[in-house]
Amino acid sequence: MRFDLLTIFPELIAPHLESGITRRAFASGQVQVKCWNPRDFTEDNYRRIDDRPFGGGPGMVMLVEPLERALAAARMDRGDPSNCPVIHFSPSGERLTQAVAAELAAGEGAVLVCGRYEGIDQRFVERHVTREISLGDFVLSGGELPALALLDAVTRLLPGVLGDEASHQQDSFQADSGGLLDCPHYSRPEQLGEDRVPAVLLSGHHAQIARWRREQQLRYTQERRPDLIDAARAAGRLTADDEKWLRTLRDQ
Ligand code: 9WO
Numbered sequence: 001m002r003f004d005l006l007t008i009f010p011e012l013i014a015p016h017l018e019s020g021i022t023r024r025a026f027a028s029g030q031v032q033v034k035c036w037n038p039r040d041f042t043e044d045n046y047r048r049i050d051d052r053p054f055g056g057g058p059g060m061v062m063l064v065e066p067l068e069r070a071l072a073a074a075r076m077d078r079g080d081p082s083n084c085p086v087i088h089f090s091p092s093g094e095r096l097t098q099a100v101a102a103e104l105a106a107g108e109g110a111v112l113v114c115g116r117y118e119g120i121d122q123r124f125v126e127r128h129v130t131r132e133i134s135l136g137d138f139v140l141s142g143g144e145l146p147a148l149a150l151l152d153a154v155t156r157l158l159p160g161v162l163g164d165e166a167s168h169q170q171d172s173f174q175a176d177s178g179g180l181l182d183c184p185h186y187s188r189p190e191q192l193g194e195d196r197v198p199a200v201l202l203s204g205h206h207a208q209i210a211r212w213r214r215e216q217q218l219r220y221t222q223e224r225r226p227d228l229i230d231a232a233r234a235a236g237r238l239t240a241d242d243e244k245w246l247r248t249l250r251d252q
Contacts, residue, residue: 001031001036001107001109001154002031002033002034002078003031003109003112003151004036004078004109004112005035005111005112005144006036006067006070006111006113006114007035007037007114007143007144007147008114009112009116009142010035011104012148012164012210013033013147013148014035016148020154020214021161021162025030025155025156025158028162030155030159032109032153034077035213036069036071038062038063038069041065041066041069041073048063048066049063050062050063050101050116051063055116057118058116059117061117061118061119061120061121062115062116062119062121062124063121064127067113067120067124069085071111071128071168075111083107083145084097084108084111085107085110085111085130085236086131087110087112087113087129087130087131087132088113088125088129088130088132088133089112089133089134089135089143089146090115090132090134090143091116091134091136091137092132093131093133093134094131094132094134095133095134095135095148096133096135096153098179101150101153101154101157102157104168105157105158112143112150113128113129113152114142114147115143116141116142116143133150134146162222179231179232179235179237180188180217180218180221180228180229181217181220181224181225181240182217183214183220184216186198211241212239214245215245218242218249220251222246223247229246
């Protein structure tokens with residue numbers, strides 16, 4: 001799988017590929033990442049990648065032509081001159097979810113367009129962008145951080161990348177099993193001042209531990225994201241035991 005980033009700040013990207021899970025994915029060759037700097041594709045003496053907006057107003061707009069040349073070079077280098085996804089990051093896009101990450105993890109990669117300044121010329125978006133993705137309703141100063149978030153979310157889903165196959169399966173199961181929030185986690189020491197690890201986790205009863213974790217997931221999700229409980233129910237992902245526990249919580 002291969003990702004090509006169009007960015008005027010490639011130095012923001014490189015450090016994230018040098019540690020953790022992403023490093024392992026790149027070291028193993030499972031994922032390739034290449035940055036293409038529109039500034040390297042300018043043809044004027046000033047190496048301009050931005051200019052003032054028509055119609056006036058504050059800030060600058062990213063020029064179409066350096067971006068188009070960078071995109072063409074990335075496509076040529078990929079060997080698929082026409083048709084991989086071209087993703088732009090914007091609060092106007094569809095929300096990045098686990099389902100979107102899973103869909104991309106099953107594909108061949110993408111070109112990630114990282115906007116800067118007030119935005120990129122709309123004609124580049126209309127000509128080339130196949131998908132706009134948002135991390136949420138807030139404004140950043142560029143698309144690089146969303147691109148890294150997407151890379152991380154997709155890379156960790158690739159088989160073998162997490163190394164520990166069991167933890168990967170459990171994780172994707174969680175992401176996929178009713179879309180509930182995670183249960184709390186504990187490690188040593190067993191007692192921290194007054195605060196003890198829940199006794200069931202020390203009991204060695206695997207079925208009871210699994211049930212307790214499921215109940216904690218349901219409790220947290222009911223408290224913080226009741227919409228996710230409704231979605232899980234609608235998708236048929238709640239068992240009779242789950243419903244019984246949710247009734248117990250409501251009656252408390
Ligand atoms: C900014 C913006 C603000 C309100 C409504 C729509 C918007 N689109 C953009 C936009 O595309 N901005 C470009 C990328 C240029 C300026 C920096 N950019 C950006 C992307 N800021 N914030 C994001 C972003 C991307 C994904 N999720 C959250 C924020």
